[in-house]
Amino acid sequence: KAGVTQTPRYLIKTRGQQVTLSCSPISGHRSVSWYQQTPGQGLQFLFEYFSETQRNKGNFPGRFSGRQFSNSRSEMNVSTLELGDSALYLCASSPPPTGGAGGELFFGEGSRLTVL
Amino acid sequence: AQKVTQAQTEISVVEKEDVTLDCVYETRDTTYYLFWYKQPPSGELVFLIRRNSFDEQNEISGRYSWNFQKSTSSFNFTITASQVVDSAVYFCALSRETSGSRLTFGEGTQLTVNP
Numbered sequence: 001k002a003g004v005t006q007t008p009r010y011l012i013k014t015r016g017q018q019v020t021l022s023c024s025p026i027s028g029h030r031s032v033s034w035y036q037q038t039p040g041q042g043l044q045f046l047f048e049y050f051s052e053t054q055r056n057k058g059n060f061p062g063r064f065s066g067r068q069f070s071n072s073r074s075e076m077n078v079s080t081l082e083l084g085d086s087a088l089y090l091c092a093s094s095p096p097p098t099g100g101a102g103g104e105l106f107f108g109e110g111s112r113l114t115v116l
Numbered sequence: 117a118q119k120v121t122q123a124q125t126e127i128s129v130v131e132k133e134d135v136t137l138d139c140v141y142e143t144r145d146t147t148y149y150l151f152w153y154k155q156p157p158s159g160e161l162v163f164l165i166r167r168n169s170f171d172e173q174n175e176i177s178g179r180y181s182w183n184f185q186k187s188t189s190s191f192n193f194t195i196t197a198s199q200v201v202d203s204a205v206y207f208c209a210l211s212r213e214t215s216g217s218r219l220t221f222g223e224g225t226q227l228t229v230n231p
Contacts (some may be wrong), residue, residue: 030219043219
């Protein structure tokens with residue numbers, strides 16, 4: 001069974017640009033969540049999608065957005081990149097029935113974004 | 117507000133030593149979940165264990181064991197007879213009953229097991 005797949009694995013952008021990251025969850029998982037990991041702030045929750053609807057949102061500015069498609073694949077977008085957005089962005093999926101809610105999360109290897 | 121504290125930033129041990137990773141949490145909820153995840157150098161977090169707030173039984177899985185004590189708000193993780201492959205960053209995390217996949221993570225403990 002394939003795990004959570006994130007693309008691209010590495011990318012470099014400059015300030016002011018935007019970036020889109022993709023996440024393919026494990027087959028059958030309908031909940032997808034995103035986390036940002038930085039040395040200074042650690043692991044922080046960005047948002048969660050379940051059945052194409054945003055179910056939870058962390059404390060990030062509106063420059064961070066996401067969406068989920070009908071096949072449960074998810075994308076997150078960061079617009080007007082800042083130096084502080086340099087981070088490892090991790091996607092996780094969780095199995096039904098509820099997705100999340102105390103359940104095990106399966107993480108991808110992440111997309112490492114560097115903003116110059 | 118919820119908070120997880122892992123006071124040990126880095127731990128270094130020699131192979132076959134036992135090591136305990138500490139985790140202290142804060143929450144006002146009566147129902148919550150506690151987790152431990154392992155992050156190897158490849159980056160993905162690997163689930164190790166989940167405990168709900170009503171289950172204070174300690175658990176042992178091979179060389180791993182967990183001690184959950186609500187009285188001290190702690191959920192400590194012990195690796196017995198550590199191995200080099202145990203080297204990783206370990207995260208303790210907390211979630212609310214109604215928060216879906218929203219986990220509050222601790223800062224992580226970098227464990228290095230030397231041969």
